[in-house]
Structures are given as C-alpha cells and as structure tokens.
Amino acid sequence: MKFCKKYQEYMQGQEGKKLPGLGFKKLKKILKRCRRRDSLHSQKALQAVDNPRTCPAHCSVCDGSFFPSLLEEMSAVLGCFNKQAQKLLELHLASGFQKYLMWFKGKLQGNHVALIQEGKDLVTYALINAIAIRKILKKYDKIHLSTQGQAFKSQVQRMHMEILQSPWLCELIAFHINVRETKANSGKGHALFEGCSLVVDDGKPSLSCELFDSIKLDIDLTCSICLDTVFDSVSLTCGHIYCYMCACSAASVTIVDGLKAAEPKEKCPLCREARVFEGAVHLDELNILLSRSCPEYWAERLQTERVERVRQAKEHWESQCRAFMGVE
Helix, strand or coil: CCHHHHHHHHHHCCHHHCCCCCCHHHHHHHHHCCCCCHHHHHHHHHHHHHCCCCCCCCCCHHHHHCHHHHHHHHHHHHHHHHHHHHHHHHHHHCCHHHHHHHHHCCCCCCCHHHHHHHHHHHHHHHHHHHHHHHHHHHHHHHHHCCCHHHHHHHHHHHCCCCHHHCHHHHHHHHHHHHHHHHCCCCCCCCCCEEEEEEEEECCEEEEEEEECCCEEEEEECECCCCCCECCCEEECCCCCEEEHHHHHHHCCCCCCCCHHHCCCCCECCCCCCECCCCCCEECHHHHHHHHHHCHHHHHHHHHHHHHHHHHHHHHHHHHHHHHHHCCC
C-alpha cells in the first residue's frame, strides 16, 4: 500500500479525535501542476546533479502555494500534539489530590489502560506525520530537481516547528516504557507502531522507537556538556537534551534563578541557536525511567549534585544578603 493511502486511512480513523493532519493528497495535486515533461526531466537531470536548480520563475509551487500550506498544517499538527501530550502527562504525574481536582474539573477521564493507549496513539500520530512531511518534501525535490525541500526542512527546524524536536515526544516515549509493564494484555498493538525501548550501547543510553516503513527514531540521552548520561534532564526548545545543572551553566544562570532567567543571547551548546533556554521543558518521565533503569548511577549523581546545589544556593543567598545590606 502506498504511503499516501496509508496516511489517509490512518487520519480517517482519527476523525473522532479531531486531530489535524497534512493535506497529503492536496499537496500532491499542487506538485502535479509543476511536474514537467519526462523529456525535459531527463535533459536537465545531469545538470541537476552538479548544479541543483530551482523551478521556473512562474511556478505556482515556488511563488507561494506549496510551502505556506505545508507550514500552516505542520504548525497545527505540532500545536495539537504538544497540547494533548502535555495534558496526558500532567494526569499521569499528578498526585492523588491533584488528580481529585482534575476529576472535579472534568479533565480526568478513562482508566489507567486508556491513558496508556492514548500515549501510544499520540506517539504514532507524531511519527506518522513526521514521515508524511519527509516524504512530501522528498517528492518536491524529486519533481523540481532542487534542494528547496531540504532547505525548507532546515528552516522549520530553526523555527522549532519540527515535531521530532518536541520534548513531549521524548516524554511520551519514556512514559510508554514506564507504564508498559502495567498495561492490560490487549493483544497486538497498532500496525504503525512496533514499540519503544531504552537501549544502552557501550554505556551510552538512548530512547529507541520503531515503526512501519523501516523507520527508527533514536534519541541520544548523553549530555554533550558533561558527556555523561543526562541527570535531572531538560529539553531546550531546539530539541537538545541536557542535565539541568549543565543547562544552567551553559545559560550562565544559577539553579536558584533557573533557565527562565537566561538572557536571549545565550545559545544552545550544540546547535548554537539563541533563545532556547526560556521555554525549556523538564523531562520528568525520562527522569523516572533513568532512575529506575540506572539506580546506582542515579544515586551517585543525586548525592554529588545535592552538594553542588546546596553550595550554589548558599552562594546565591549570601550575595543577595550582601546586596540588600549594601555590602560589596
């Protein structure tokens, strides 16, 4: 079955949930209007290898019909995914009293098994839309003998609108692994979703998620600052994951002030993107997963960081007292 048909069938099955998706068929029709004759295609193919070209000056795709439509749909998909994932994880991590309040407000519905299935469905929703975006951009470049599709993908990543960059995807995968052993024995999972796992290769952990079409997502869990497994992890808005204290150090703030106090000029150590600290997300589900999977390491880091946090907090309040009293 072709991906376009598979994607349409999947989205039709989500109609009751009112989830936005890509107008895959509509986007393909836009591309067909720009498809050139096979003869012209073959004549220009050799030139395209050494010198990728853009489409003709009056191409309806390049002057605003394709990329704006795709960007709008990507924004809707990402916004919906982030909102629903955050809401689900808040329910899972809520304390007993918080859950009672959520129930009273009408936010808590279904049982534990339904919560697990919803998380699994959201991961599938994110990944199949990521594949759809990749395929439609690949088709764009193939038809136009260009690299504009890849350039658009890079632009979207800089705008933090790539769904695979979402910290909530990482959290949902960790959530799925955390609760997998408690789920009801409901038979085979969704055909698009093979499963998630925490993989440790040569002492380096990563989150792995497999799905159809031989696609595999791997999320590295090594902090690029301390070069160790992330501890008390946070995800910046660019999608890169660090230890909380390492992120504070990179942002030139104390743990007392927190990442929200970071200056806009501070950049991600990996991608050098600015303005990525203020909207950082604490990865609570991932922290639970790593603390269970690496108990000795986690206990050691907890002890070490407790001493460092006390030291930083003491220095911070001493400086605040000196400033209050007017002492240099």
